Amino acid sequence: MKSHSSHSENKTTPSINYLWIGPPAQIAGHDIGGPIEMAEQDQSQPVVFWCLEKHKKYYDDKFKQYKNIIVKSAEEFVKAGLDHESKSATEAELVKQIMDVCLGGDRGAIRDYVTVKEAFSLYLLQSVDGYILDSNVLPVEQEVKREFSHRDAVSFPVLQSPPKKHNHLDCWMMYGPKGNQAASKILKLFHTKWWEREQYRAELLEQRKDLKDYYSWMSSVITESIFAVYQNDGLGLIDTRSDKDKLFIDVPELGLHKTYSNTHKYEMRSKYEPNLFGAKGRESDTKLNEIFYLAAADNVPQLKVFIKHGGDINDQVKAGITGFYEGETPLHIAIRYQKLNALKELLTAGAKLDLKAKYPAAYGELTAGELAERPEYSKCKEILDSFANSQKKTI
Numbered sequence: 001m002k003s004h005s006s007h008s009e010n011k012t013t014p015s016i017n018y019l020w021i022g023p024p025a026q027i028a029g030h031d032i033g034g035p036i037e038m039a040e041q042d043q044s045q046p047v048v049f050w051c052l053e054k055h056k057k058y059y060d061d062k063f064k065q066y067k068n069i070i071v072k073s074a075e076e077f078v079k080a081g082l083d084h085e086s087k088s089a090t091e092a093e094l095v096k097q098i099m100d101v102c103l104g105g106d107r108g109a110i111r112d113y114v115t116v117k118e119a120f121s122l123y124l125l126q127s128v129d130g131y132i133l134d135s136n137v138l139p140v141e142q143e144v145k146r147e148f149s150h151r152d153a154v155s156f157p158v159l160q161s162p163p164k165k166h167n168h169l170d171c172w173m174m175y176g177p178k179g180n181q182a183a184s185k186i187l188k189l190f191h192t193k194w195w196e197r198e199q200y201r202a203e204l205l206e207q208r209k210d211l212k213d214y215y216s217w218m219s220s221v222i223t224e225s226i227f228a229v230y231q232n233d234g235l236g237l238i239d240t241r242s243d244k245d246k247l248f249i250d251v252p253e254l255g256l257h258k259t260y261s262n263t264h265k266y267e268m269r270s271k272y273e274p275n276l277f278g279a280k281g282r283e284s285d286t287k288l289n290e291i292f293y294l295a296a297a298d299n300v301p302q303l304k305v306f307i308k309h310g311g312d313i314n315d316q317v318k319a320g321i322t323g324f325y326e327g328e329t330p331l332h333i334a335i336r337y338q339k340l341n342a343l344k345e346l347l348t349a350g351a352k353l354d355l356k357a358k359y360p361a362a363y364g365e366l367t368a369g370e371l372a373e374r375p376e377y378s379k380c381k382e383i384l385d386s387f388a389n390s391q392k393k394t395i
Contacts, residue, residue, distance in 0.1 A: 016045060088127055139257075156174055166223040169237075200213075248299050
C-alpha cells in the first residue's frame with residue numbers, strides 16, 4: 001500500500017534521524033554530508049545523528065557549529081530500552097545481542113557495522129516518531145519548502161511498484177510512528193535470520209573456509225525481513241525515481257537524493273572490490289576514490305558534498321583497475337563518459353587540467369584537455385572552452 005502523508009492528526013513534526021555506525025568514514029562527507037546539508041537547508045529542523053558511543057566525541061566536534069544537529073549514542077539508547085518496565089525491552093535485548101556479537105572480539109568488518117546499523121535502525125523505527133536516513137541521503141535544493149510529514153504506516157522506499165520480491169524494497173530511508181508493531185515484527189524476523197547466518201559463519205570458520213558466502217547471504221537479510229512483513233501485513237511505500245544505471249535514487253516527494261555507495265546495488269563497485277563488506281582493512285592502492293564513480297555517474301549532489309568535505313578532486317587512477325586507465329583523473333572520467341554536469345562541477349571546484357592519463361596506443365598519454373580535443377568529445381570541449389573564456393574575463 002502507498003503511504004500517505006498526514007497533516008491533521010499530529011501537530012508535531014516527525015523527527016529526522018541520521019545513522020552512521022562505524023569509525024569515521026574515509027570517503028569525504030560520506031558520514032556527515034547528509035546531516036550537514038539537512039541542517040543547513042532548514043535550520044529550524046532538529047536533526048539527530050546516531051553513532052557508536054566511542055565516536056560520539058568525534059562527531060560532537062564535527063557538528064559543533066550546527067546548533068540543530070544533536071549527536072546521540074546508539075548503545076546508550078538501547079541500554080535505556082533494556083529497562084524491564086520499557087515497552088521495547090524485548091526488542092532492545094535483540095539489538096544488544098547483535099551489537100555484542102558483531103562489535104565484539106575480533107569482529108568489526110564493514111559487514112558487521114552494517115548489520116548493527118540495520119538492527120538499530122529497525123529499533124529506532126518503533127521507538128521514535130519520524131524518519132530514519134542513511135548518512136549519505138542528501139536533501140536536494142528545491143523551490144518548494146521541504147516538509148517531512150507524518151505517515152499512515154511504517155514506510156520504506158519502493159524501487160519497483162508493486163514490489164514482487166525483497167530487492168524491490170530498500171532501507172536507506174524509513175518512516176515509523178512511535179510504538180508501531182510492524183517495526184517490531186521486522187526486527188524480530190531480522191534477528192532470526194541473522195542468527196541463522198551466524199551459525200553458518202561459525203561453520204565456515206570451523207572448516208577454515210572463506211566468509212564471502214556469509215557476507216553475500218547477509219546482504220539481503222533486512223530487505224527479506226521487510227518484504228515478508230509487507231506480504232503478510234502490508235507496509236507503506238515511498239515512491240522513488242532512479243537514473244538509468246540505478247546508481248542513485250531520488251525521492252521527489254521529499255526532495256531527497258541517495259547514492260548507492262558500498263552496497264550490493266552499486267554494480268560498478270564490483271570492478272575493484274567485490275568483497276568490500278568482508279574487508280576489515282582498506283588497501284588504497286587496490287580500489288578507487290569515490291569521486292571517480294560520482295563523476296562517471298554524473299552524480300552532482302553527492303559530488304558537491306564530496307568536494308565540500310575535502311575530497312581529492314585531482315586523485316589519479318592507479319594501474320590495474322578494471323574499466324579505468326592509469327593516471328585518469330575525475331576530469332578524464334567525466335569527459336570519457338561525457339558527463340557534462342560533473343565536468344562543470346569539477347572545473348568550478350578547480351580540478352587540474354594538466355595531469356596525464358595513459359591510454360592505449362591509439363590515444364597515448366593525454367591530459368583531460370587533450371582528451372576533450374578528440375571529435376567524439378566535442379560537447380566536453382565546448383564546456384572546457386567556455387570555462388577557459390570565463391576565467392580570462394575574471395583576470
